[in-house]
Amino acid sequence: MIQFLLKRLGVVIPTFLGITVLAFALIHVIPGDPVLVMLGERNIDPTYYREAMHRLGLDLPLWQQYLHYLGNLLQGDLGTSIKTNIPVLQEFLALFPATLELSLAAMGFALVFGLAAGIVAAVKRGTVVDHTVMGAALTGYSMPIFWWGLILIMVVSVHLGLTPVSGRIDIEYDIAPITGLMLIDTLISGEPGAFVSALEHLILPAIVLGTIPLAVIARMTRSAMLEVLREDYIRTARAKGLSRSRVILKHALRNALMPVVTVIGLQVGTMLAGAVLTETIFSWPGIGKWLIDAIGARDYPVVQGGILLIASMIILVNLLVDLLYGVINPRIRHAR
């Protein structure tokens, strides 16, 4: 177990360094700089401009800036936002719960419906049900997030008036951020209206963000289930006289979950990328919107720090997925 973690760390550290280089390089490739953006491009006082650049350390050669950045990073300092002058980590921690809540809701939605759709399609293989489910999954998979989000807003929010268009909660409610997760905080606040409002705000973004993972999970579950259902131990389970649902949900699904869990791990990355778009569409105050705004403002420390933190999360989730394998599959548990 410890050996396994050490082995993984050996991979994680170079990956991390690579990400810092990439994040650093990418943001500097974009033309413009924070001072220009802040002051507006016209009527710049060259002296003031030079001073500002110097103050921010942006007049140094790029490699020096990078080493400087890396040095601070090693001391646990992600830097300070140029725009707000607030430490990047502090901004991140304040906004991250919103993204986490959205992502969890989206993943929950994707898991419940993806697993169910995949199981039903596999059990009803070759029937109209199977073709319908898989057709829908393919459509969902190829749906551009932006377009899908706007369609849903137009139909569900604007036309039917069922859900709010943007934000996390109606402005009439003032909820103290205890966990940062709006659903939980509103529950704690004891205002039932606030909880309902938070839920209504969450539904559409979660559906939009969860659609692609749902489609991927459904397809993966179907193929894994089809394979498992042919196995000898399924015949044994049926020969025991177990009910169909027990055979499928206990004996087949447990074994089919392995590849599905892998896919879920991979989807976390895709999902955080999707969160950036989704948060922008729904004005969801999370790190996605924060990052987009920071790119616009060329707020270098925020962009670099944000990317690094997101990358760490993805690495962490994949590590957890690896550990989860052991729980699901006794063969791996004992081999370790």
Place this chain on the structure above:
Amino acid sequence: MPTTHTLDIANAGGSSMLLDIKNLDVTFGAGDNPFRAVAGVDLQVAPGEIVGIVGESGSGKSVTMLAAMGLIDAPGRVTADRLSFAGRDLLTMKPREKRAIVGAEISMIFQDAQTSLNPAYAVGDQLLETLAEHQNLKGAAARARVLELLEQVEIPDAKSRLSAYPHQLSGGMSQRVMIAMAIACNPKLLIADEPTTALDVTVQAQIMELLVNLQRQNNMGLILITHDLAVVAEVAQRVVVMYAGEVVEQSPVPDIFNTPRHPYTQALLCSIPEHSKGAERLATLSGVVPGRYDRPKGCLLSPRCPYVQPVCHNEHPLLEATHRGSARCFFALDDAGRPSHG
């Protein structure tokens, strides 16, 4: 008793048979090209009787037994004039009632025990599941019963095996666990589908001995599907020979070895000394069992039969009574093993 004309007895209404199958058909594939994997099979097993079923791979032995267990899935279709167990009609029974019988009163073990156990669950849990399902036995009592079962199938250090996973067991151990699971509810009938084929030769004998001992202790009916005619000769009271989805001969044990009536049975017996594991090909017959696309028109054995006559190519023989059994041949062999057309 089944030692006389079993088929005729079985025709007469409610039988005293444990398992009573009459004219069983199992068809796979739809449209204009259905495939009768099992065609018109009759099979009776009396309480406490050991019946051997032999025949090359692809003869329909497994499919027949799976049909009896109710484990043939759509698009496969099962039809029969009678399919009853201990006097109860399995054909018209509600699925729920059938599930109460299957796994408890009739149980089955398979060729590859290692892949027949679920890799995701500990051995003990898989045994407990059967007890919980059929006997509503849970907790400490169930655990005690599982231990007892594991000891009954002679698994050493049974207690420590409870938490073992299938991948940690050898093939022989896995088959013992499968047997423990099968006898958990004291079944009246155990179907063993080539239970030793996948095992080492030394282990094969041990598992066979275990099965026969358990059969005797519990007075179970036992259907033993095997390639090993020597084992059948030793333990079975009656043998059913299948070929290409049909029963071609059935007879009490000494007779079938001393005076086989069907050329196919004779050929099977000739292959005994070779004792080739799996016995895909027979010493005296060329070719293989006709499959889905090459079933001949007349007698199904006609392309391979050493005694074939013109009529064999055109007409399909019926199963007809012989001295103490029955055979499906126009020219059933005489006591000297020669075909009756001279």
